[in-house]
Amino acid sequence: xxxxxxxxxxxxxxxxxxxxxxxxxxxxxxxxxxxxxxxxxxxxxxxxxxxxxxxxxxxxxxxxxxxxxxxxxxxxxxxxxxxxxxxxxxxxxxxxxxxxxxxxxxxxxxxxxxxxxxxxxxxxxxxxxxxxxxxxxxxxxxxxxxxxxxxxxxxxxxxxxxxxxxxxxxxxxxxxxxxxxxxxxxxxxxxxxxxxxxxxxxxxxxxxxxxxx
Numbered sequence: 001x002x003x004x005x006x007x008x009x010x011x012x013x014x015x016x017x018x019x020x021x022x023x024x025x026x027x028x029x030x031x032x033x034x035x036x037x038x039x040x041x042x043x044x045x046x047x048x049x050x051x052x053x054x055x056x057x058x059x060x061x062x063x064x065x066x067x068x069x070x071x072x073x074x075x076x077x078x079x080x081x082x083x084x085x086x087x088x089x090x091x092x093x094x095x096x097x098x099x100x101x102x103x104x105x106x107x108x109x110x111x112x113x114x115x116x117x118x119x120x121x122x123x124x125x126x127x128x129x130x131x132x133x134x135x136x137x138x139x140x141x142x143x144x145x146x147x148x149x150x151x152x153x154x155x156x157x158x159x160x161x162x163x164x165x166x167x168x169x170x171x172x173x174x175x176x177x178x179x180x181x182x183x184x185x186x187x188x189x190x191x192x193x194x195x196x197x198x199x200x201x202x203x204x205x206x207x208x209x210x211x212x213x
Contacts, residue, residue, distance in 0.1 A: 007126045008052060010036040010083070012044035012072070013059040018111075022057065022088075025115045032122065041072035048076040053083040055126050058105070060089040060096060070099040077104030084125040088118075094143065094210045095156040097136055102153060107131030139209075149192055151210060158185045160211045163202040 009032055011019045019037050026032045035052060038044035041062045048056055056076060060069035073085045084106040089096065092110055100108055106125040109118060110133050121131035132140070143150040151159065154175075161171045168186075172179045190196055193204045205211045 006031050006033040007122060008054045009034045009122070010038065010044060010047055010053045010056045012038040012041065012056055012069070013088075014039050014062045014066075018059075025118065026122070028115075029119050029122075032119070041067035041069055045072050045075045048083050049079060055106075055122055056083050056085045057088045057122070058085050060087060060091055060100070068099075070096075070103045070105075073100060073105050074103035077106075084128070086121055086125045086131060088113075091212055092133075092135055092139070092209060093212050094139060094151065095153075095160050096212070097139060098153045098156065101140075108136045109133045110135065151189060151192055151205075155185050155189050155192075156210060158182060159189055159201060159205050162186075162198050163206065163211050163213055 009026060011022050011034060013019050013022070016039070023034050023037075026034055036047045038047055041058075044056060044058065045067075047053065058069045058073055062069065069087060069089070073087065076082050076085055085104065086107040086109060087100045087105045088109050088111055090111050097108055106128075107121050107130060109121050109131065113121070113133060117133070124131035157175060158171055161174060166174065168179050168182045171177070171182050175182075186198070186201075189201055193201055195201045195204055202211070202213070206213050
């Protein structure tokens, strides 16, 4: 992409009204052009692979039994010469942020961001730099300051599934872990959160915005 060329955007969100709102905001920027829209993460991966996209604005949730936005981000970012992926979501939990960043997202922004912040993030991502919402950057910094107390990505995945009501056996199947490993993760989770039960762990993690309910 030459310096004078417009930044070509793909909007990936399962809500037509959200996509229309984003398009209306982005169309006010002279250096942006929305060239594609996708209502599923699977479609976003296909369109990104076809070329002609500089930045993908990716939601995280696309409904039950659909590819997650973080999975799509990994599929897109893993290709040579891939477009940059800017996650745009309503979720600011550690579990969501870590999954997106580890998947290769160039940025993470919340949907309530002001239009000027969204535009700046798109330009930053297109330039090959990291674009994190201030609140997201703050949460990541907090994790770095207290690494011994921070739940790992796997512990967050286990706890998220506990919060969704899954048993240890169901969690082991979902994450391809042994039940003994799941129990070991729970022991570490309880110690880090200062709790002694599944219910208390979920309540504490939800209150701290580590997982969502």
